[in-house]
Amino acid sequence: MLKDITFGQYYSANSPIHRADPRMKIVLLITAIVFIFLSKNMYALLFSCVFVLAVLLISKVPFKIYLKNLKAILPILIFTAIINMFYSDGTANKLFSIWKLTVTDAGLYRAVFMATRIILLIFISSVLTYTTTPNDLTDALEKLLSPLKYIGLKTAVHTLAMMMTIALRFIPTLVEEAEKIMNAQKARGADFENGSLKDRAKALIPILIPLLISSVRRAYELAEAMECRCYNGGEGKTRMKQLRLKPMDYVICFITVLFCVGIILINLI
Amino acid sequence: MDNIIELKNVSYEYSNADEEDIAYTAVSNLSLNIERGSFTVILGHNGSGKSTLAKMLNGLYKPTKGDVLVDGINTKTEETEIEVKRKVGMVFQNPDNQLISSIVEEDVAFGPENLGLDPKEIRKRVDESLKAVGMYEFKNSTPHHLSGGQKQRIAIAGMIALRPDCLILDEPTAMLDPKGRAEIVDTVMKLNKEKGITVVLITHYMEEAENADRVIVMNDGVIIADGTPKEIFKNVEMLKDVGLDVPQTTELLYALNKNGMAVPTNVLSVEETAQVIANYLEEK
Incomplete structure (x- = not known):
């Protein structure tokens, strides 16, 4: 699946x-x-x-x-x-x-x-x-790129790592959602398998638009949830898992x- | 008893950016105190203003009129915004949109990490919180392999890792199946009883209000009833008027009374109801 x-x-x-x-x-x-x-x-x-x-x-x-x-x-x-x-x-x-x-x-x-x-x-x-694991890779990249903060890219490294973490977390959720929408559209008679390449590309629009709208809504809710968990853009943030050689x-x-x-x-x- | 949250003549208006004269008042001139250590349930149908009220309790929304005080701190003060959010935790409806990391324990660690705590202290809090919600054995799992109820418990663990005084739950069971719903209600009850965390549960499932200390019914942005569960559920007509369903046991006793059987209506659980009906039949 x-x-x-x-x-x-x-x-x-x-x-x-x-x-x-x-x-x-x-x-x-x-x-x-x-x-x-x-x-x-x-x-x-x-x-x-x-x-x-x-x-x-x-x-x-x-x-x-x-x-x-x-x-x-x-x-x-x-x-x-x-x-x-x-x-x-x-x-x-x-x-x-x-x-x-x-x-x-x-x-x-x-x-x-x-x-x-x-x-x-x-x-x-x-x-x-x-x-x-992707999570370890993200952590390692954040650590390795951390010297960049001394050349004026203070928040960039943290933001990049946060984006990767959230992306990793939401890929399965969005895939599941795309599947649901696809089934819903199929039940309404949408045809994704037949027709020319142009027709098939067009058939994807009714999947992509609901997916985009729901992603924006998710992003909004996630932002509120992060705010409730005292997130303030990574200022003064510590890590539970410390990488040690x-x-x-x-x-x-x-x-x-x-x-x-x-x-x-x-x-x- | 002292109050953890105080609302003083609070109103909240949603304004339309294009047409300024059209504003929608979600909460109007509401005053309310939440006692420390209490278990309060706020009931109301969709659009009654209960979610807006919830988001004002931890400063996520600032009231357009009036003040919200958390442990004496006004939520409008910018410098103490993080402190207020730490004191009052918030759990939302959709567990999927609250989890940040693809590993359970890392997600629970997110809050304490933001507070800048020592790694050892974070580890301690994460383990404690996961144990408190009964999800410790899943600490290395991926959220998308868990059920809705389990994910919601992880979200609760993520909040209690911040050691809040109060936990607001905004319809935490709305997207769950009956089993998941029971899991959440049990977890929240346990946190209230054992850890002494003040709980404000917002819901439209009346059964979840049965064990509360206090039930508040909201309609059109105002409080229309406030009392113990038994006091509130007696008032079947009023609850039906605002579009809420009363628990089946209350409904049954109410119907029996209406048809001339004088059974007491101030009981809630199935066992108690069976008992009062049995007593009534014996007396006859």
Whole structure:
């Protein structure tokens, strides 16, 4: 059912990566992505592959689920590979020609290299979304962005985090409501399945308008409820859940640093 | 006894921005005191002004005429606005539109977090509040997987985490099924009896008024009756006139009386009613 859709792709499991501090995960993810891109030669890339596969295994999220993510970007992947295949720096050996385009061994190597890089990138990024709940992600982003308040964006960070929290909370509610309205309109003879694309788009108007009106009403009531709970725009607000770095977080950090050093060394070969 | 809330000649007018001369008076010249620790039920049909009255009790709406005093503080004073809202908690009709976080315990923590309390103190209050409404085992659940009654109890927990002196509930059961309704009424009764929180329950379900200390009936922005539940429900004609339904037991005793059976009409519960009818039949 539509109702069971939850925002984000959190996959519940009990792994060291699930338990790690979300702030640490975000920072390390960015670091890992940078170093995967810095892999210059084949050995460095192979080393990255080993690292990413190890992370996937430790995360305890089934490999099948990671592959599903890959399927979505398959067209982009193939496109990038094909474009790179025809790349040549002039010194390479010709393999074969299609029409006016020539495929060289250097081009082929580059195509495989680029595709692998993108696959690694998708895999490592999905580790973050699969092992971190949306709420933890929001908290971590708020904390990581908090230095912005010193450059005049005092309320912006808090507002952004509040918006994300409310969005996460209301997505299932609104999906449920859209479903109700859809059924109500169907009962009145609305047809969402047949007709041209234009007709079907038009048929959505009687769903979107009631949904919009009720959302505005909800927003108004929510604002009153928040006011009753002493909300004043986040001034002087504290948090019940304090993020604290645990020994395991430092271990994970150390492993990632080792990976980065490894890439730098291998690049020198 | 001292009063937690005092209303002095309070009026509230909704004005139309386009046509200033057309204003709708929701509450007119109303004076009322709510005693500390009491359980008051305000009854009235739709449009009787009871919701507007409720929103004035914690300063969400400021009266257009007159003053509302909460624990001696005027709700019109801007500096004490947060303090008034902390003292007088408010629970609304739709539980879905009151919950902010997608995790139960984080939602309950929202109020105390806004007060800027210490994380340990917040944790203590959250656990206490969830236990008080009997939802502690759901602290890590997601609200949209809970029933309406459960969500409404979370909303109540979110309010009592602020440690209010008084709790206003504006038709908290209107969107719930009978089971959810019973859950809420029981929870509120318990909070009143055990924690001594003053309760003002606004409703149009008369059964919920049975256990109150005081019942106030509103119609067209004014109080038309004020007394104990038994005093109020005796007056069946008046209640029907303002569009309210009396409890079935009262209705039965009223009908019996009308048809010449002199049974006492000042009882409310099913057991008591059965008893007085049995007594009457024995005497005959």
